[in-house]
Amino acid sequence: MSDATREIEALIELMARLPGLGPRSARRAVLHLIKRRGQVMAPLAEAMAGVARNARECAVCGNIATSDICDICSDERRATGEICVVEDVADLWAMERGQSFRGRYHVLGGTLSALDAVGPDELGIPRLAARVAQEGTREVILALNATVDGQTTAHYIAEALEGTGVAVTSLAQGVPIGGELDYLDDGTISAALRARKRF
Incomplete structure (x- = not known):
C-alpha cells in the first residue's frame, strides 16, 4: 500500500x-x-x-463559541429572566433554529446516570442554581429529551430549585416520548415552547 x-x-x-x-x-x-x-x-x-x-465552551452556559462567552450570553437583549436548560449543544441549536425562545440557555452536557457515574456536579447543576440566583431568573424551562434519564434529570433540577421562587416549567405538546430535540422540526419546537407548563 x-x-x-x-x-x-x-x-x-x-x-x-x-x-x-x-x-x-x-x-x-x-x-x-x-x-x-x-x-x-x-x-x-x-x-x-x-x-x-x-472553538471553546462558553464559560457561562456551555454553548460552543469562538470566545470565552458566547453571543447569546453576551447579548443583553436576551437577559429576559428566562433560562432554558438543554442536554446538549445540539439541542440548543435546535431551539435557536425555531427562533421562538429569546432568553438564555444552560447546557448540561448529558443527563444524570448512576451507571455512568454522571452526577449533578458533572452536569453543572450547582452552577445552574448559582446562575438562577445571580441573574435574577424568573423562569427555568426544562427542555430535556423525553427519555427516562432526561425526565430523571428534570425532576432533580426541579427539586434543586424548589424554594427559590423561580417558576420551573417544561416543554409540553409536540415533543414525543422518546423524542430528541435535535430531530424535531422547527414548528414542533415552537409549539412545545409556547405550550410549556409548570413542572
Whole structure:
C-alpha cells in the first residue's frame, strides 16, 4: 500500500467515526472530497482547522463559541429572566433554529446516570442554581429529551430549585416520548415552547 493510499484510508477511517457515517458512507464522502479538492476539500480543511483552533465552551452556559462567552450570553437583549436548560449543544441549536425562545440557555452536557457515574456536579447543576440566583431568573424551562434519564434529570433540577421562587416549567405538546430535540422540526419546537407548563 502506497503512502497516498494509506492517507486516503486513514481519512476514510476518521470520517467513519462521525455520527451517521459508516465505512461505506465515509468512503463515498472522501471520494467526493477528493474529486472536488479545490471547491470543497481545501475550504473544508481550512474551516476545520480554524474551528479546531478557536472553538471553546462558553464559560457561562456551555454553548460552543469562538470566545470565552458566547453571543447569546453576551447579548443583553436576551437577559429576559428566562433560562432554558438543554442536554446538549445540539439541542440548543435546535431551539435557536425555531427562533421562538429569546432568553438564555444552560447546557448540561448529558443527563444524570448512576451507571455512568454522571452526577449533578458533572452536569453543572450547582452552577445552574448559582446562575438562577445571580441573574435574577424568573423562569427555568426544562427542555430535556423525553427519555427516562432526561425526565430523571428534570425532576432533580426541579427539586434543586424548589424554594427559590423561580417558576420551573417544561416543554409540553409536540415533543414525543422518546423524542430528541435535535430531530424535531422547527414548528414542533415552537409549539412545545409556547405550550410549556409548570413542572
